[in-house]
Amino acid sequence: MGENAGRDVELTLERMAHGGVAVGRLDGRVVFVSDAIPGETVRARISDDRKKSFWRADTVEVLEPSEHRRPHVWSAAGIENPPGRRAGGAEFGHIALAHQRELKRGILVEALQRMAGLEVDVEVEALPGDDDRGGLGWRTRIRLHVDEEGRLGPMAARSHTVIPVTDAPLATDAVQAATPFEERFSGFDTVDVLVPNGSDARLVIGEQKPTVIHERVGDRSFALDDTGFWQVHREAPATLTRAVQDAVDVELFDPRAGNLDLYGGVGLLAAAVADRFGPSTRITSVEADPRATDHASENLAEWLGAGAESGRVDRWLRALQERTAGDRSPLDGATVVLDPPRSGAGVDVMAALGRLAPAQLVYVACDPVALARDVALAEAHGYRLARIRAFDLFPHTHHVEAVATLIRD
Numbered sequence: 001m002g003e004n005a006g007r008d009v010e011l012t013l014e015r016m017a018h019g020g021v022a023v024g025r026l027d028g029r030v031v032f033v034s035d036a037i038p039g040e041t042v043r044a045r046i047s048d049d050r051k052k053s054f055w056r057a058d059t060v061e062v063l064e065p066s067e068h069r070r071p072h073v074w075s076a077a078g079i080e081n082p083p084g085r086r087a088g089g090a091e092f093g094h095i096a097l098a099h100q101r102e103l104k105r106g107i108l109v110e111a112l113q114r115m116a117g118l119e120v121d122v123e124v125e126a127l128p129g130d131d132d133r134g135g136l137g138w139r140t141r142i143r144l145h146v147d148e149e150g151r152l153g154p155m156a157a158r159s160h161t162v163i164p165v166t167d168a169p170l171a172t173d174a175v176q177a178a179t180p181f182e183e184r185f186s187g188f189d190t191v192d193v194l195v196p197n198g199s200d201a202r203l204v205i206g207e208q209k210p211t212v213i214h215e216r217v218g219d220r221s222f223a224l225d226d227t228g229f230w231q232v233h234r235e236a237p238a239t240l241t242r243a244v245q246d247a248v249d250v251e252l253f254d255p256r257a258g259n260l261d262l263y264g265g266v267g268l269l270a271a272a273v274a275d276r277f278g279p280s281t282r283i284t285s286v287e288a289d290p291r292a293t294d295h296a297s298e299n300l301a302e303w304l305g306a307g308a309e310s311g312r313v314d315r316w317l318r319a320l321q322e323r324t325a326g327d328r329s330p331l332d333g334a335t336v337v338l339d340p341p342r343s344g345a346g347v348d349v350m351a352a353l354g355r356l357a358p359a360q361l362v363y364v365a366c367d368p369v370a371l372a373r374d375v376a377l378a379e380a381h382g383y384r385l386a387r388i389r390a391f392d393l394f395p396h397t398h399h400v401e402a403v404a405t406l407i408r409d
């Protein structure tokens with residue numbers, strides 16, 4: 001760190017940036033400030049002055065509060081704790097819930113405008129029950145880290161410091177009740193606590209071998225590993241199922257085409273499509289994790305035309321192209337659902353999709369900037385954004401989920 005780290009400065013915040021930090025300016029230099037709200041004036045402590053183009057700072061006192069400021073929903077994360085000693089993972093917990101959604105909307109709209117040249121408006125929709133519970137009690141799984149004394153807690157934001165806690169209010173009541181906050185776990189790095197829908201709580205301590213669990217979504221049961229990926233919000237699997245079903249343009253959907261569910265996990269979204277379009281639907285889920293792929297095969301077994309293949313999406317699409325003989329693309333008339341990790345699909349995958357030319361893409365995104373970049377790439381390959389919805393899948397954090405339909409012009 002340079003000589004400014006630790007210095008307190010007064011800043012008025014202009015806007016919220018991607019990543020959940022507010023933007024202020026000090027002598028013309030951008031400063032990203034945590035725990036602040038656009039419009040506020042705060043005293044902030046500089047935490048990182050290594051870069052020429054921007055510094056980072058943490059709010060230590062609010063001098064002129066925003067009307068949207070609230071006491072933090074998690075005392076372990078509030079500004080009463082010293083910078084570097086605040087629990088991470090609830091960086092919007094000091095902002096009124098409706099305003100959190102407004103800020104997330106702004107980030108998504110601005111990213112699409114700046115990176116894809118699109119003027120869209122979109123509401124960030126609350127998930128069922130969240131407004132009644134103040135945006136708390138939604139996490140069906142949490143990962144806690146172990147500090148040097150064996151205590152459990154999240155890391156502080158942008159840090160590897162574990163902050164021991166005695167509660168986790170974003171987690172469901174069942175997850176909180178199952179979390180052994182008072183126990184010590186010396187010798188382990190992490191403890192995962194999860195309560196699958198309709199079954200008992202599970203603890204995954206350190207590098208434990210995976211155990212198969214089941215999650216219910218409506219009438220369906222999905223097999224998965226307790227160490228594997230599953231949507232975190234208790235209402236997310238059902239909400240994304242409906243959103244993907246609604247996002248598919250029915251006129252363009254061909255059940256006999258080579259439909260795909262890329263980054264398919266254990267087959268949640270392939271099942272959504274197959275459920276929507278009936279028993280003759282063909283769809284292949286592509287997933288990098290071989291165990292998740294095995295579960296997807298099992299979870300999709302009732303549809304004759306549905307299956308799962310293991311592989312990295314970029315390589316799998318390249319192999320598909322290489323197998324292609326003649327002029328007809330294997331994705332002619334196909335619908336491709338893709339739900340990549342935070343980094344998005346990226347240049348190679350979007351280019352491969354552009355060459356394979358499916359009729360429509362349904363892009364499920366957990367990062368608005370990666371989405372906007374990939375929408376711009378899709379446009380360059382002849383697709384246009386036909387519709388987009390956004391969901392507040394992660395209340396009290398800066399994260400937002402979007403479901404976009406891109407249609408080949």
Ligand SMILES: C[S@@+](CC[C@H](N)C(=O)[O-])C[C@H]1O[C@@H](n2cnc3c(N)ncnc32)[C@H](O)[C@@H]1O
Pocket residue numbers: 229230231263264265266267268269286287288289292311312313314339340341
């Ligand atoms: C956001 S999750 C979505 C899973 C699924 N759609 C769901 O909703 O449950 C992303 C999935 O992509 C997988 N993944 C990450 N990178 C991948 C890649 N390059 N190729 C294939 N799968 C990948 C992860 O293992 C994870 O299961």
